[in-house]
Amino acid sequence: MSEESIISLKNVNKWFGDFHVLQDVNLEVKKKERIVVCGPSGSGKSTMIRCINRLEEHQEGSIVVDGIELTGNLKNIDNVRKEVGMVFQQFNLFPHLSVKENITLAPIWVKKLPKAEAEELAMRQLEIVKIPEQANKYPGQLSGGQQQRVAIARSLAMNPNIMLFDEPTSALDPEMIKEVLDVMVDLANGGMTMIVVTHEMGFAKTVADRMVFMDEGKIVEEASPDKFFNNPESDRTKLFLSQILHQ
């Protein structure tokens, strides 16, 4: 099983000061697998996926992404980041650059793509997220949903094998959530390996291959969506689901 894993976390531990935020986390993700991570706030879900592209450092255990182990080695970190795209809760678009420049920047400077090629690539990505007409605007002129779709396009332009989503719809108005989720469903259907931290249970039911439930820094339950939603094992999961589904 671990041989075909594209992401492998083994006994990962991390502390913020004295706070033990990740406790012996083990997670294997296969190629093209779609994982949805959920859990109450402060449970360590964001920290876990931020460790996968080393925005956070883990202190114990091992994380291997696409055969590269994440250590202090900067070269390895750079290589992993080229493989792994990330979408943030707050979009984090570059406000001083136009939408098109946001997308072409990394392909031009990191992948050394010629400018014309990068722009063509950017337009293709904008088609995929369905906002090619916004190419020359600045992020500040777009709605939240549009900004998040640009952020997805920006990540995709680096042609990653893995996409990490850190609560991509939590900062959006309700009517914009769908447009972002639609793009993510398309991406999942296209065969992208995805780890999504989200509370959108409808999305989880449609696309997830596996659900991961975290609480207090530990993975409490890992199951198929069917089992997870209809027949969860742990009481903690039951409590969480009852709260999130009956609100």
Added chain:
Amino acid sequence: MNEMNEVRKPPVATTGIIGWLRINLFFNWTNSLITLFVIYCLYHFIPWILDWTIFSADFKYNFLGEQITNQEMCSRNLDPENGGACWAVIYVRFYQFIYGFYPKVEVWRVNVAYVMLALALLPLLYANLPYRKYFLYFTYIFPVIAYFLLNGGFGFAEVSTNKWGGLLVTLVLGCTGIALAFPIGIMLALGRRSKLPVISMMCTLFIEFIRGVPLITLLFFGMVMLPLFLPEGIDMDGLVRVLVAVTLFQSAYMAEVIRGGLQAIPPGQYEAAKSLGMSYWRMNLLIILPQAIRISIPPIVNTSIGLFKDTTLVIIVGILDLLGIGRGTLADTNWLGLSYEIYFFVSLVFFIFTFGMSRYSLYLEKKLKTGINMGAD
């Protein structure tokens, strides 16, 4: 339907010139009284200042029609009741004010440098300049050209810097100080925020030390102590020593200004850049610094204007800048007592340059603001 289409106009008294006057100058009784008082003061002051500086002033000849060669011939000294300013002192000493004691035969080189400076500034002032790219290349190599042009070399006779003076010294110190301090300040600011403790500590120490010391002390340090650190036999030019001191001083201030801008950048910007695989330098050059510098434009221009004026302190170590030449002229028995004219002229020249910088900063802010909503989500 018709009524719906009718556009209701705002009340007449709140728009146009009358509206502006009402709102800004005559809004209530106190407001109106202050307005009238200010008008009264201006009514007395403006004719007086115009009369003194222009209508009753001597430019080259006094009221008897003689060419003025010393202060006794000024109209205001011959006839204290009627004379205005005696600008003849500026006219006679103009060469020194602009070039210092630069040899007359070689002065064309300074003039060429002045013209080149204007050309070098052109692409910075006009974003829509045709062939702007090539002008910018010229801007980058201008300091090198100017150095050989002014100092000598490449077939030009050497003109020792102790012959430089006046506006030439002011501009050389101001421009070099500002231009060099900018990149050094950026490096210091990044260094101070570095995660590597050695680099961060060194930058912090440097900044705090330089900032904690008055510029005059640094100038003395440059003049007296810098030569002690140099290997024997190498003599550093006096102006260069002062330049080193001025640049160090300015870079410490610039570093703190830019650090302020860096602190305003949300951590998400760093994370997004990193997650796209950007290295530390790319992230800073392409993402972080463009935003940080944009935020810092007002304080950057503020410290730059401060430095431009602070260059007058070099008089303390015996270098004659614009103000230094003015004070020298005042000490001349021929021109004793013309301090109004000389200080007025020196202030005016400084004002023209600093006001230009201030307008430039406003222009930059406006230009860079278009379409960008910083910090919005």
